[in-house]
Amino acid sequence: MNPDLLWTLALLAGAVTLFVIGKPRMDVVALLVLVALPLSGVLTVQQSLSGFSDPNVILIAALFVIGTALVRTGIAYRLGDWLVKKAGSSETRLLILLMLAAAGLGSVMSSTGVVAIFIPVVLGVAARLRISPARLMMPLAFAGLISGMLTLVATAPNLVIHAELRRAGLEGFGFFSMTPVGLAILVLGIGYMLLTRRWLQHGDAQGESAAPRLTLTDLAQAYNLEERERRLRVQINSPLANQPLNELELRQQYGINVIAVERQGKFRTLLLMATGNTQLQPGDVLLVDLISPSIALLGIYQTLGLEPMPLPHSYYSVHAHELGLAEVAMPPESQLIGKTIQELGFRSQHKLNVVGLRRHGQALEGVLVDERLKASDTLLVAGEWKAIRRLQGLSRDFLVLSLPAEVDEVAPAARKAPYALLSLAVMIVLMVSGLVSNVLAALIACLLMGAFRCIDLDSAYRSIHWPTLILIVGMLPFAQALQQTGGIDLAVHGLVALLGDAGPYAILASLFAATALIGLFISNTATAVLMGPVAIATAQTLGVSPYPFALTVALAASAAFMTPISSPVNTLVLGPGQYRFSDFVRVGVPFTILVMIVSVLLVPLIFPL
Structure with a gap:
């Protein structure tokens, strides 16, 4: 071994050791690597910083923006x-659906993009169901990696191996050549994550040091709303049909x-906030609060032509993005003290319904x-979030107390959803068709999102998770350093020498293991470039x-499950899942x-062999 190779291997071992220890932060370690490689003369400054212009880094940054726009x-x-x-x-059913959805989307578009898009979804779902994000983030990452095993275009290594076959004068793979194996591995992955998810949650996974935020469920329980909520459908012959609420x-x-x-609208169910002028129509489903649950008698429903509907969850949690709850207190100087709720006119003046009152900490019935x-x-x-926000401005008579956590899920650009879907569809079509590179497809989608005002520039810049990008940029130069110092050639020659006269199954296992191990340190695309010719030459020799x-x-190049730095997909979920390096190992x-x-x-x- 030459001195440069020894230094590169020592630096790589030191970086991995620091990753395992967890101190300093991974992005700081990556910056140390960026400084150490050019100082030692192994790489030039330009080579060491080339990761900042790597298309995959730009792609990941663009996908952060697209995810925030969604x-x-x-x-x-x-x-x-x-x-x-x-x-x-059911957390089990949720995990299965999540992995199926992520793998399905990842089979036709960038798995990194799919995981970036799903991260905010998983965080929101985990908060709503009050489970640790750690129990879902790694299954999401594994599903994203497995998606690369489902179709030819799912990931770059598949196309690299396809090109190597064509270069050797052979017919390449078909679009679904690897799908049967990929599906079997997906089923295996789902079963495996169901068994091992309990390993993923440790004491700090839910941020126990921070005080939990109040949720809609907490407010509903504090005011005893859950036992009073009902869903009632207006039947065709109901006397309430075609009548405004203020007359009923x-x-x-x-x-x-x-x-x-x-x-029911043309394409989806609409949620209309009740006002005095709201005119009921046959087929409408009323979300009602019974002032006293004892009046919920079937006879009254029949008289009014109302049909009770199932209510598996609180309708406040079901419609949390549109229908909100907030506690309102009155300052001592409020002019409303001494007035009745009827006299306040909340529905007419503020478009909000008073659904509860607490006095000395006790909810009144x-x-x-x-x-x-x-x-x-x-x-x-209760009412629209924007109406609750407006109430915050009336500080003289009202004091809106801390808003529940679900307010963070309110979509400020909800009306732009069709344009966001159009931009996303354009990106997917461009990626699948290969008309432009993946990074250009993502940048085009970002520009479309901005043009349609799905996201503004400030939100776009804030959406980029810079520690993740710095970590990836810092690790990319290792591939070039190992190539220049002869480390890759040494590893490949050693593998060929070890194959010897072993049987075909042993050789396949050795190729898989070698590809997976090399992929720990360099990108899976580079690994496929290096190992593809070795695999084809070995077969021809035999x-x-x-x-x-x-x-x-090709399958082994996507099997980057072992460390958080072996794939950008794993790196993306490292922070949101609050994982340690050892969790992935x-x-x-x-x-x-x-x-x-x-x-x-x-x-x-x-x-067949």
């Missing part, structure tokens, strides 16, 4: 709503306070409209079909071994 337009949270709706309260006097006569109305307010009272109001050897290398190494066994057994069945 959050701002509400698309990410609607996807989260769909996952929650389909999963119910449902609250005064029946104790039914209509909060909002679910109305029964009819509240005639209750005179005292200085110590707090009101619970006089057997090169396809199982080439496919094994503990979970990823056994899974990589399982994937190797499945690949070695199944690949020869699809492409």
